[in-house]
Amino acid sequence: MTYVSFPVSRKKDFTAIGRLCIDLNANEINRPMEETMTFTKYVGGSPANITIGMSRLGMETAFIGKIAGDQMGRFIQSYLEKNGIDTSNVVTDDTGAVTGLAFTEIKSPTDCSILMYRDNVADLLLQAQEVQEQLIADSKVLLISGTALAQSPSREAVLQALTYAKKHGTVIVFDLDYRPYTWTSDEETAVYYNLAAEKCNIILGTREEFDMMETFDHNPDHSDQVTAQKWFDFSANIVVIKHGKEGSIAYTREGLSHRADSYPAKVVKTFGAGDSYAAGFLYGLMQGWTIERSMAYGSGAASIVISSHSCSDAMPTVEQVNDYIERCNRGEITVS
Numbered sequence: 001m002t003y004v005s006f007p008v009s010r011k012k013d014f015t016a017i018g019r020l021c022i023d024l025n026a027n028e029i030n031r032p033m034e035e036t037m038t039f040t041k042y043v044g045g046s047p048a049n050i051t052i053g054m055s056r057l058g059m060e061t062a063f064i065g066k067i068a069g070d071q072m073g074r075f076i077q078s079y080l081e082k083n084g085i086d087t088s089n090v091v092t093d094d095t096g097a098v099t100g101l102a103f104t105e106i107k108s109p110t111d112c113s114i115l116m117y118r119d120n121v122a123d124l125l126l127q128a129q130e131v132q133e134q135l136i137a138d139s140k141v142l143l144i145s146g147t148a149l150a151q152s153p154s155r156e157a158v159l160q161a162l163t164y165a166k167k168h169g170t171v172i173v174f175d176l177d178y179r180p181y182t183w184t185s186d187e188e189t190a191v192y193y194n195l196a197a198e199k200c201n202i203i204l205g206t207r208e209e210f211d212m213m214e215t216f217d218h219n220p221d222h223s224d225q226v227t228a229q230k231w232f233d234f235s236a237n238i239v240v241i242k243h244g245k246e247g248s249i250a251y252t253r254e255g256l257s258h259r260a261d262s263y264p265a266k267v268v269k270t271f272g273a274g275d276s277y278a279a280g281f282l283y284g285l286m287q288g289w290t291i292e293r294s295m296a297y298g299s300g301a302a303s304i305v306i307s308s309h310s311c312s313d314a315m316p317t318v319e320q321v322n323d324y325i326e327r328c329n330r331g332e333i334t335v336s
């Protein structure tokens with residue numbers, strides 16, 4: 001069964017819009033930030049990570065975003081290009097804005113947090129008139145992520161990108177990517193998330209993220225089924241609700257639900273799980289695979305990334321995901 005029809009004969013498989021930033025991941029793991037002395041620098045930001053993931057899986061990709069006009073901005077641009085990502089719609093800020101920094105604290109495999117430096121960041125300064133309509137028209141998929149909706153003018157840029165995607169029949173994916181520190185209130189967040197989600201064909205989020213979106217709804221039991229059903233009355237064909245190590249459930253417009261278990265992992269840190277899951281899942285759907293196989297692929301990619309030090313740099317290739325899943329199936333990776 002085909003759940004989503006991706007427009008064929010387009011130059012680009014996948015374009016994302018939103019946050020490009022830097023992750024500084026603690027080198028001395030299993031200790032608090034106060035005792036962490038050195039960090040490794042990686043490109044970060046959920047939509048950037050997903051695009052890097054799609055590119056590693058062999059997809060033709062592009063990014064729409066804004067970087068600082070400094071060494072950090074140039075580092076991000078050059079990393080994207082080295083990964084085969086089209087940066088023709090990555091705009092350089094000329095106002096002195098800076099690159100968002102995410103310092104990751106890895107206290108234990110299950111206790112990680114992110115300390116954000118996000119004042120006057122370039123990624124939130126992308127303007128609606130800077131979004132290239134032709135790039136979206138040339139892409140099979142547009143992925144948006146929630147953080148870019150947090151402030152103007154990036155909010156309007158995302159809404160304009162959604163308008164272009166609708167106009168050209170580009171499949172729209174929404175990775176909720178809810179980062180509370182970027183928002184001022186639950187009510188404001190819920191309003192903008194819901195406005196965007198109405199236009200999206202595939203929605204991916206955790207239970208907690210959907211709970212935030214339901215600030216004005218009635219879902220007292222936090223039912224995944226109730227959550228998903230709401231979006232089928234709008235544009236959604238697939239709603240995926242992720243439950244960390246417990247796995248994920250995908251609901252489809254046809255009324256079916258599919259569950260995927262997670263694969264075992266020797267967890268270093270849990271960030272990046274959702275981004276790698278999204279890349280693997282979307283890659284599978286775009287190959288015409290079943291939802292179950294696509295979810296399993298996403299879960300395999302996630303286990304690889306959480307077993308690694310970085311998010312972006314650890315995004316796996318097709319061979320790496322296949323190999324990981326085969327090793328799990330043979331019982332060679334058992335630690336979870």
Ligand SMILES: Nc1ncnc2c1ncn2[C@@H]1O[C@H](COP(=O)(O)OP(=O)(O)OP(=O)(O)O)[C@@H](O)[C@H]1O
Pocket residue numbers: 205206242243244245246247248261262263264265267270271272273274275277298299300302303306336
């Ligand atoms: N501890 C774990 N062990 C194995 N797999 C995991 C673990 N945590 C997450 N995963 C895998 O990653 C997928 C997505 O994880 P999760 O629900 O934590 O998303 P997320 O909260 O968006 O991730 P992120 O931490 O990147 O924001 C899960 O469905 C599962 O396959």
Ligand SMILES: O=C(O)C[C@@H](O)[C@H](O)C(=O)CO
Pocket residue numbers: 021022023043044045046049102114179271272273274275311312
């Ligand atoms: O911006 C953040 O919140 C952290 C990111 O930079 C990080 O790469 C991430 O989003 C992992 O999901």
